[in-house]
Amino acid sequence: MKLRVAIAGATGYVGRWFMDQFKDKYHLIGLSRREVDFNPCPQIEWRQVELYSITSTQQALDGVDIAIYLVHSMTASTRLNQGSFEDTDLILADNFVRAAEANGIRQIIYLGGILPKDAPPESWSRHLRSRTEVEETLSSQSPALTAIRASIIVGPGGSSFDMMKNLVSRLPVLICPKWTESLTQPISLKDILEIMDHCLDNPKYFGKPIEVGNPEVMSYKEMLVKTASVMNKRRLIFSVPIFSVGFSKLWVGYFGKSPAQLVSPLVESLKHTMTVSEDLAFQEKKGGYQSYSEAVVIALGDREDAVLPTFAPLKQVANTVRSIQRLPNVRNKSAYWVANRYKIWLPTFFRFLITATQESNGTVSFYLLRYSAPMLQLTLERNRSDKRRQLFYISGGWLVGRVDYGWLEFREVMDGKYILSAIHEFVPRIPWFLYLNTQARIHLWVMNRFKRYLER
Numbered sequence: 001m002k003l004r005v006a007i008a009g010a011t012g013y014v015g016r017w018f019m020d021q022f023k024d025k026y027h028l029i030g031l032s033r034r035e036v037d038f039n040p041c042p043q044i045e046w047r048q049v050e051l052y053s054i055t056s057t058q059q060a061l062d063g064v065d066i067a068i069y070l071v072h073s074m075t076a077s078t079r080l081n082q083g084s085f086e087d088t089d090l091i092l093a094d095n096f097v098r099a100a101e102a103n104g105i106r107q108i109i110y111l112g113g114i115l116p117k118d119a120p121p122e123s124w125s126r127h128l129r130s131r132t133e134v135e136e137t138l139s140s141q142s143p144a145l146t147a148i149r150a151s152i153i154v155g156p157g158g159s160s161f162d163m164m165k166n167l168v169s170r171l172p173v174l175i176c177p178k179w180t181e182s183l184t185q186p187i188s189l190k191d192i193l194e195i196m197d198h199c200l201d202n203p204k205y206f207g208k209p210i211e212v213g214n215p216e217v218m219s220y221k222e223m224l225v226k227t228a229s230v231m232n233k234r235r236l237i238f239s240v241p242i243f244s245v246g247f248s249k250l251w252v253g254y255f256g257k258s259p260a261q262l263v264s265p266l267v268e269s270l271k272h273t274m275t276v277s278e279d280l281a282f283q284e285k286k287g288g289y290q291s292y293s294e295a296v297v298i299a300l301g302d303r304e305d306a307v308l309p310t311f312a313p314l315k316q317v318a319n320t321v322r323s324i325q326r327l328p329n330v331r332n333k334s335a336y337w338v339a340n341r342y343k344i345w346l347p348t349f350f351r352f353l354i355t356a357t358q359e360s361n362g363t364v365s366f367y368l369l370r371y372s373a374p375m376l377q378l379t380l381e382r383n384r385s386d387k388r389r390q391l392f393y394i395s396g397g398w399l400v401g402r403v404d405y406g407w408l409e410f411r412e413v414m415d416g417k418y419i420l421s422a423i424h425e426f427v428p429r430i431p432w433f434l435y436l437n438t439q440a441r442i443h444l445w446v447m448n449r450f451k452r453y454l455e456r
Contacts, residue, residue, distance in 0.1 A: 002025070002026055002027040003026050003027065003065045003066060003200070003201055004026070004027045004029060004063060004064050004065045004066075005026045005027065005028055005029065005064070005065065005066045005067070005068060005200065006028075006029040006030075006031055006047075006060070006061055006064040006066075006067045006068070007019065007028065007029070007030055007031060007067075007068045007070065008031045008049075008051065008067065008068065008069050008070060008071050008096060009031075009068075009069065009070030009071045009072075010030030010031055010032060010046075010070075011030070011032055011308055012070055013153070013155075013157055013158050013159065014070055014111060014153065014189070014192065014193075015030070015068070015070045016305075016306040016308055017155065017157075017189060017193060017306050018068070018193055018196060019041075019044055019306065020306035020307065021193055021197075022193075022197060023041060023043040023044050024043060025197075026200075027045070028043070028044045028045065029044075029045045029046070029047055029060075029064060030044055030045070030046045030047070030309075031046075031047055031049045031051075031060050032046060032047075032048060032049070032311065033048070033049065033050060033051070033077060033314065034048065034311035034312060034313075034314050035048045035311065035312045036048075036309045036310070036311060036312070037309070037310045037311055037312045038309055038310045039309040040307055040309060041307060041309070046309060047060045048060070050077070051071065051092050051095060051096065052077065052091070052092065052095065052322070052424055053095070053424070054095045054098055054099055054384075055384070057095050057096055057098075057099035058098075058099040058102050058103060060099075061099050061100055061102075061103045061105060062103060063103075064100075064103060064105055065105065065106065065107075065201070066105065066106065066107045066108075066109070066200055066201055067096070067100050067105050067107070067108045067109070067143070068108075068109045068110075068111075068196070068200075069093070069096060069108055069109065069110045069111075069138060070111055071089070071092055071093075071096075072089065072131075073085040073088065073089060073130075077314075077316065077320075077322075078316075078320040078321055078322040078425065079318070079319050079320055079321070079432075080319075080320075080321045080322070080323075080436070080440065081321075081322050081323075082321070082322070082323035082324070082325075082440065082443070082444060083322065083323060083324030083325065083422075084126075084324075084326075085126075085130065086126060086129070086130040086133065086326075087324045087325070087326050087420065088324060089130050089133070089134050090130075090133055090134065090137060090326075090413055090414075090418075090420065091324055091411075091413070091420055091422060093133075093134045093137040093138050094137050094140075094411065094413050094420075096108075096138070097137060097138050097139075097140060097141045097143065098141065100141065100143045101141040101142045101143060105143045106143060106144060106201075107143060107144045107145075107146060107200070107201060107206060108138050108143045108144070108145050108146070109145075109146045109148065109196060109199060109200060110134070110135060110138050110145060110146070110147050110148065111148050111150065111192075111196070112131045112134065112135055112147055112148070112149050112150075113128065113131050113149055113150065113151070113274070114149045114150065114151050114184070114185070114211050114213065114274040114275065114276065115128060115131075115132065115149060115274070116128065116272035116273065116274055117273065117275075117277060118272060118273050119272055124272070125271075128272075133414065135147045135209070136414055137413060137414060139207070140414070140415060144203075144206030144207045145206075145207060146199045146202075146205045146206065146207075146208060146209075146210070147208075147209040147210070148192075148195060148196065148199065148209075148210055148212060148282075149209060149210065149211045149212070149280070150187055150192055150211075150212050150213065151184045151185050151186050151187060151213050151274055152184065152186040152187075152223075153186070153187055153188070153189055153192050154186050154187070154188050154189065154292065154295035154296060154299055155188060155189025155190070155295065155298065155299050156189070156298065156299050156301065156303050156305065157305055158189065158299065161296075161299055164223060164224060164227055165227060165231070165299075165300070167224065168224060168227050168228045168231055168233055168235060169231065169233070171235070172234075172235060172236065173235070173236045173237075174224060174235060174236070174237045174238075175238065175240055176220075176221045176224070176237060176238065176239045176240065177239075177240060178239070178240070180219060180220040180221040180224070180239065181219050181220075181221060181239060182219060182220060182271060182272060182273055182274070183217055183218065183219055183273045183274075183275055184213070184217075184218070184219075184220065184273070184274045184275060185213025185214050185215070185216065185217055185218075185274075185275050185276055186213065186214060186218070186223065186292055186295070187212055187213050187214050187289070187295075188214070188289070188290035188294070188295035188298070189295070189298075189299075190290055190295070190298070191212070191214070191285070191289050191290055192212065194285070194286070195210075195212050195282055195285065198284060198285075198286075209280055210280055210281070210282045211276040211277055211280040211281055211282065212276065212281075212282045213275065213276045214289045214290070214291065214292060215289060216289075216291060216292055217275055218292065221237065221239060223292065224237055225237055226292055226293055226296065227296055229293070230293055230296045230297055230300065231296075231300065317402065317405060317425070317427060319401070319427060319428065319432050319435075320405075320406075320425050320426065320427055321406075321423065321425075321426040321427075321428065321440070322422070322423065322424055322425065322426075323422065323423045323426070323440075323443060323444070323447075324420060324421070324422045324423075325420070325421045325422070325444075325447045325451065326418050326419075326420055327418060327419040327420070327421055327447075327450070327451050327454055328418065328419075328451065328454055328455050329412070329416055329417060329418055329419050329454070330454070330455060331454075332416060333419075334387045334388060334412065334416075335387065335388050335389050335390050335410045335411050335412045335419055336385075336386075336387045336388075336390055338390075338410050338419045338421075338454070339390035339392075339410040341454075342410070342421075342450060343356060343358065343364055345450060345453060346366065346446070346450075347366070349446075349449065349450075349453075353368060353369060354366055354367065354368060355367045361379070361380075362379060362380030362382060362392075363377055363378065363379040363380070363395065364377070364378045364379075364380075364392075365377045365396075365397075366397070373397075373398055374396060374397045374398070375397050375398055375399050376394070376396075376397035376399050376400065377394070377395045377396035377397045377400075377403075378392035378393070378394060378395065378408055379392060379393045379395040380392055381393055381407075388411060388412045388416075389409060389410070389411040389412070390409060390410045390411070391407060391408075391409045392407060392408045392409065393406075393407050394406040394407060394408060394423075394426060398429065399428065399429055399430070399439065400426075400427065400428070400429055401427040401428050401429040402427035405425050405426075405427055406423065406424060406425040406426035406427060407423075407424050407425070408421075408422070408423050408424075409421075409422050409424070419454075421447060421450075423443075
């Protein structure tokens with residue numbers, strides 16, 4: 001019987017090529033937010049999932065042996081998303097590993113990035129620190145994590161390489177700032193797929209990070225020179241002794257024709273040397289690595305892209321809100337404690353404006369001034385709450401436009417280092433423009449004050 005392998009991020013660059021190459025070796029299950037309209041490849045099973053929901057993720061991973069996690073800074077599924085990409089990535093990873101544990105999945109493979117060796121973690125870019133947090137979170141439950149850390153992956157359709165190709169294609173003169181002298185080890189798509197396949201269900205790599213890269217160490221400037229050579233482009237490429245992150249983001253984004261959400265974290269990370277360390281290096285590669293130039297030739301070729309299904313339009317409720325805030329847990333308290341403290345703190349902080357009552361079924365009602373009708377009601381979902389996570393349905397109140405949809409939660413992450421407070425799929429009642437400029441701003445201000453309260 002074939003191993004049942006689920007892939008989160010299946011429609012992305014590495015995910016779709018992994019499925020294309022190994023669809024006959026494994027029973028592959030692609031996870032997608034959207035429902036499949038037509039599947040041209042019957043060997044691959046597709047399941048619809050909302051990764052922001054533990055319940056949905058747990059259902060999607062039912063019967064799965066191994067899971068591959070390829071999710072990075074997932075785009076919001078709501079009209080308004082209040083939260084950093086770090087906190088978004090953190091809550092998605094925590095959902096995934098909890099769902100994987102509930103289904104008895106024995107291994108998670110996570111494709112992340114090589115970490116700097118020349119600087120302490122506090123000096124890393126936000127992007128690199130987030131990758132580390134995701135890795136730590138995915139290793140926090142019973143499924144064994146295999147973290148594969150790689151540099152730029154060079155292959156057809158890869159966004160990082162496309163950015164470099166576009167720079168060479170569009171600029172006859174490339175003035176390279178200081179960060180282009182940083183060393184790295186790019187790896188071909190072919191090699192990364194083979195390494196993922198080798199590690200899959202291989203106990204030797206359970207609970208272990210590995211770093212992978214072509215043995216050919218080069219700077220980003222050398223990558224530009226070699227790319228120009230393969231493309232037969234005569235380019236004047238020279239360095240200048242400046243490191244301007246802002247300017248680099250501007251010219252790489254514009255001339256590389258790349259979105260800001262890709263360019264910004266990449267450029268911020270390039271000040272570091274990111275090469276494979278000897279103690280974490282992958283040693284079992286069968287056959288040699290493709291050289292950078294060989295990988296570029298394939299990436300520039302006319303090879304057809306991996307086939308994906310067509311998806312039905314995503315059915316969404318209009319004007320939904322997601323808001324995620326990271327709270328300190330300096331006193332090492334549980335999510336249960338923080339949730340109950342919030343219920344006490346809010347009416348205390350707004351002592352002349354807000355009052356609160358709590359019913360025996362766990363429903364908490366907040367009232368403004370002397371109004372008899374609650375402005376917000378939260379009902380504890382006891383069956384899905386525990387000491388580490390408290391889940392409340394948004395069940396009523398005159399601020400709420402829909403009472404059967406959204407939820408609020410407090411949860412511990414990273415072994416209790418932080419508490420995440422998150423509102424999901426909240427539908428406000430007041431007009432959208434008014435909501436953005438009043439209630440949305442007030443919520444962030446209130447959570448900021450609660451954060452300062454917890455810090456004290």
